[in-house]
Amino acid sequence: MPEVIVVGAGIAGLACAARLAEAGVDTLVLEARSRVGGRIRTFRPADGGPALELGAQIVHGDRNPAHTVLGPQPPAPRPEAAYVVTGRVARPMALLARGGHPPWLLESRLAALTADRGPSPADGPGPAAPQGPTVGTWLAGSGATSAEVAVAREWVRQTWAADPDRLSAAAVAEAVRQDPGGRGEFCVPGGLDLLPARLAAGLRVRTGTPVRRIETVADGTGVRLLTDDGEPTADRVVVAVPPAVVHRGLLTVDGLGPERAAAVRALAPGDGFCAVVTLAGTAPRTASVFDADGVGGFVSCRRGRPEALLVAKDAAAACVREAAGSAAHLGALLAVALPWTAGTEITGVETADWAADPWSAGAFCAPRPGSAGAAREWARPLHGRVFFAGEAAVIGRALPWLQGAYADGRRAAEEVLEAGKQ
Numbered sequence: 001m002p003e004v005i006v007v008g009a010g011i012a013g014l015a016c017a018a019r020l021a022e023a024g025v026d027t028l029v030l031e032a033r034s035r036v037g038g039r040i041r042t043f044r045p046a047d048g049g050p051a052l053e054l055g056a057q058i059v060h061g062d063r064n065p066a067h068t069v070l071g072p073q074p075p076a077p078r079p080e081a082a083y084v085v086t087g088r089v090a091r092p093m094a095l096l097a098r099g100g101h102p103p104w105l106l107e108s109r110l111a112a113l114t115a116d117r118g119p120s121p122a123d124g125p126g127p128a129a130p131q132g133p134t135v136g137t138w139l140a141g142s143g144a145t146s147a148e149v150a151v152a153r154e155w156v157r158q159t160w161a162a163d164p165d166r167l168s169a170a171a172v173a174e175a176v177r178q179d180p181g182g183r184g185e186f187c188v189p190g191g192l193d194l195l196p197a198r199l200a201a202g203l204r205v206r207t208g209t210p211v212r213r214i215e216t217v218a219d220g221t222g223v224r225l226l227t228d229d230g231e232p233t234a235d236r237v238v239v240a241v242p243p244a245v246v247h248r249g250l251l252t253v254d255g256l257g258p259e260r261a262a263a264v265r266a267l268a269p270g271d272g273f274c275a276v277v278t279l280a281g282t283a284p285r286t287a288s289v290f291d292a293d294g295v296g297g298f299v300s301c302r303r304g305r306p307e308a309l310l311v312a313k314d315a316a317a318a319c320v321r322e323a324a325g326s327a328a329h330l331g332a333l334l335a336v337a338l339p340w341t342a343g344t345e346i347t348g349v350e351t352a353d354w355a356a357d358p359w360s361a362g363a364f365c366a367p368r369p370g371s372a373g374a375a376r377e378w379a380r381p382l383h384g385r386v387f388f389a390g391e392a393a394v395i396g397r398a399l400p401w402l403q404g405a406y407a408d409g410r411r412a413a414e415e416v417l418e419a420g421k422q
């Protein structure tokens with residue numbers, strides 16, 4: 001019997017298990033999917049061309065833990081060939097950088113502007129905390145023109161997988177301020193899935209094993225996990241799955257209680273849909289296009305390659321999902337962002353529908369008013385035996401991305417180690 005079972009082999013679960021293994025704890029990881037990595041999913045073209053990401057894309061920051069974990073194959077700075085679609089026309093992104101405030105600086109402006117305002121209602125004690133001002137409200141009062149606000153609103157949707165009117169300005173600012181990840185954006189040329197593979201090396205991981213239920217054994221000395229091929233027991237368990245999986249009833253944790261059940265409901269992830277579209281021709285230049293019209297999310301291609309990548313969140317995810325069902329529709333959508341694709345035959349489409357995927361149920365959680373309290377409630381250990389980790393647990397205090405998931409896995413491991421001493 002392992003001392004600790006970690007449920008979920010995403011970055012949080014693997015970071016947790018790696019820390020426990022480092023401390024000499026006998027640890028087993030159970031993973032529902034046939035692979036590790038969770039919301040990291042890398043697509044490798046059949047001809048051996050460069051990897052493309054159907055889930056998490058970017059390593060945010062030069063101090064992101066991914067740099068250390070990946071060691072000899074470190075992330076590389078992302079190519080900066082930026083275009084924007086507005087009014088169904090693609091033009092250079094630099095045109096939007098009026099006044100030194102291009103959309104990608106939004107979060108740091110927000111963090112600086114709200115820094116001295118003290119604790120916000122969004123940091124209240126529970127999921128029912130009162131609502132603070134939203135990012136939408138803040139944008140409306142920012143003094144930008146209506147065209148700039150429209151672009152910024154879509155940028156927020158694509159960065160946070162949420163509508164700005166449902167995002168807490170204070171919680172976004174706090175998450176940005178607390179992030180220790182540093183500056184810059186990086187990609188992993190060999191594929192981002194090298195990150196979970198590196199973390200999983202040397203760990204005992206059983207894939208293809210969904211955990212259906214977690215219950216306390218009758219004498220209270222451990223936990224029992226119900227899976228399709230057995231009922232393993234352990235001293236402690238770390239639940240490193242998205243709370244939305246619990247909300248959908250795919251995993252039952254006994255004794256959650258009404259407050260945590262409310263937190264699970266509050267931590268609903270935003271929509272996300274990605275597609276790699278392979279064409280009969282190749283791209284004349286590398287391009288990274290942000291569709292400010294709200295239809296395609298981020299669209300990119302690489303010089304000399306036949307693939308176009310669409311990464312769409314919030315309302316744009318629904319547009320790309322619908323377009324992916326028809327070559328004509330998809331071709332029309334692509335041709336706006338990448339004019340070279342017009343009239344070029346589509347020869348293959350690989351999609352990742354994160355909202356339809358039962359083991360993610362969405363892209364990631366955004367800091368909505370009240371969700372910082374819900375995240376704290378979700379992360380609270382349950383009767384000293386059940387611990388929680390993952391991107392959703394960091395809402396309001398860190399970025400709900402790879403670095404947040406990694407740090408939270410390590411945090412949960414420390415809690416488990418501390419509990420083991422008592």
Ligand SMILES: Cc1cc2nc3c(=O)[nH]c(=O)nc-3n(C[C@H](O)[C@H](O)[C@H](O)COP(=O)(O)OP(=O)(O)OC[C@H]3O[C@@H](n4cnc5c(N)ncnc54)[C@H](O)[C@@H]3O)c2cc1C
Pocket residue numbers: 007008009010011012013030031032033036037038039040054055056057058059060209210211212240241242245250251272273274311354359360362363364389390391392400401402403405
């Ligand atoms: C489209 C998209 C784009 C993104 N872009 C970025 C980006 O550019 N940069 C960035 O830093 N982050 C990005 N993210 C967010 C990032 O992917 C997540 O924050 C991070 O991967 C979450 O890790 P996690 O370990 O908390 O959860 P997950 O990766 O979801 O891991 C949870 C694991 O638990 C497993 N599981 C679920 N239920 C069960 C069960 N019942 N039994 C056993 N196993 C179970 C799942 O299969 C999964 O492997 C993006 C996410 C998406 C979807």
